[in-house]
Amino acid sequence: MTTGYVEKYRISIQVFLNGYSYKITDTDGRTVSEKDFCEIEELYSSRIFSYPYKEYRISYRTHRCTLIPAGLMPDTENADKDKVLRNLLAEYDRPEENEKVECARITPADAVLVYAIPGEGSPLRAILSSLPSDCRPFPEMYWMLEELYGLPCHNRVIASYRDSLLSLAIAEDGKLLLCNSFNAQDFTTAMYFIFSALKQFQINPEVTTIYFRENLGHDQEMLLYRYFSGVEILK
Numbered sequence: 001m002t003t004g005y006v007e008k009y010r011i012s013i014q015v016f017l018n019g020y021s022y023k024i025t026d027t028d029g030r031t032v033s034e035k036d037f038c039e040i041e042e043l044y045s046s047r048i049f050s051y052p053y054k055e056y057r058i059s060y061r062t063h064r065c066t067l068i069p070a071g072l073m074p075d076t077e078n079a080d081k082d083k084v085l086r087n088l089l090a091e092y093d094r095p096e097e098n099e100k101v102e103c104a105r106i107t108p109a110d111a112v113l114v115y116a117i118p119g120e121g122s123p124l125r126a127i128l129s130s131l132p133s134d135c136r137p138f139p140e141m142y143w144m145l146e147e148l149y150g151l152p153c154h155n156r157v158i159a160s161y162r163d164s165l166l167s168l169a170i171a172e173d174g175k176l177l178l179c180n181s182f183n184a185q186d187f188t189t190a191m192y193f194i195f196s197a198l199k200q201f202q203i204n205p206e207v208t209t210i211y212f213r214e215n216l217g218h219d220q221e222m223l224l225y226r227y228f229s230g231v232e233i234l235k
Contacts, residue, residue, distance in 0.1 A: 010055040011048075012235065014140070014214065015124045017061065017163040021214070022048060023235055034235075036215055040126050049130040058137040059213075060124045061165050063181040064099070065115035065139045066092040073112045076103070089114050104142055108149040109176050115139045144169045144213060145179065147234055151211060155203050158234070159194060160213040166190040170197060177201045187220050195227075205229075 009032055012023045016037075023034040033048075043049070066089060076084050085101040095101050098119030103112050117137060118124045124137055144158045148169050151158070156171040164185050170178040178197050184190040198205055209230030216224070216233070224231045 009053055010057065011053045012057040013059070013127060015058070015060040015127055015137075018123065020123065020127055024048075024053075040123050043126060043130050049127075052132070056131065056135045057143070058124075058127070058131070058135060059140045059143050060118065060137055061160075061163055061167070062116060062118070062139045063165060063183070064089060064093045064095055065113060065141050065181070067106065067109070067111045067113050067141075067145075067179045070105070070110050070112055073103075085114055089116060104138060106142070106145045108174070109145060109179075111176075113139070113142055113145070115142070140167050140213065141169070141179065141181070145176075147211075147213075148176075149174065153209055155208045157194075157198070157203070157208060158211045158213065159190075161187065161190045162214060166193055168194060168197060170201060170203070172201070172203070187223075191223070 009024050009026055012025070014021045019037050019039050021036050021038065024032040026032055038046070068088065074084050074088070082101060085103055086095055089095055089101055095116040096119065099116040100119070101114065101116050103114045106113055128135060128137065140160050144160060144167060148156050148158050148171050154173050158169045160167040161184065164183060166182045166184045168178060168180055168182070178201065182190070182193040184193060194210070195205070205227045207229055209232055210224060210228045211232045211234050213234050215235070221231055
């Protein structure tokens with residue numbers, strides 16, 4: 001794999017509690033290489049991250065994030081940005097002292113995602129140390145919201161479940177209905193939260209396709225097919 005070859009491609013990295021996965025795609029979206037799970041120790045022997053890619057997409061799991069309507073966002077240009085963002089996030093989930101707090105605009109939702117970035121000693125920091133310094137990580141919810149509005153359906157449901165954390169986003173056509181994370185120790189509990197949310201917004205799973213942002217086990221996928229009209233994997 002030569003440098004010129006790699007520079008044509010995009011690498012997507014998902015960071016977990018105790019490891020990571022990656023997927024390399026070409027300009028047409030075709031998969032060149034992927035691995036569903038790598039231990040952090042593999043960073044020191046793998047050459048995958050040593051090449052310069054055209055684009056990097058880095059996601060990590062966190063429940064410390066909140067979506068705020070753009071019109072309600074305080075001014076961060078003429079104030080202590082870090083203090084403003086930390087105070088905003090603390091209303092929902094107080095960030096740790098060693099966590100940095102950032103924000104990102106979600107244009108289709110006309111909102112701003114405020115989120116905490118794990119500090120030193122986390123798997124994310126280990127991954128970032130192997131990447132170019134300008135690579136910017138985003139929480140899993142950011143990428144879910146970015147993809148939500150591009151789904152080819154009226155009822156749009158995206159979920160992501162790993163490390164006992166379910167992230168869920170639901171929209172009806174262009175209207176965002178839900179953006180939240182739930183602690184779920186097992187997949188059955190995750191399904192409970194999904195169905196509770198669908199019931200709240202009167203969305204019928206029998207005419208709805210649910211999208212996941214990571215591979216599911218065969219039993220998990222078959223279980224979902226009992227209730228949903230379709231189950232798709234977005235990676």
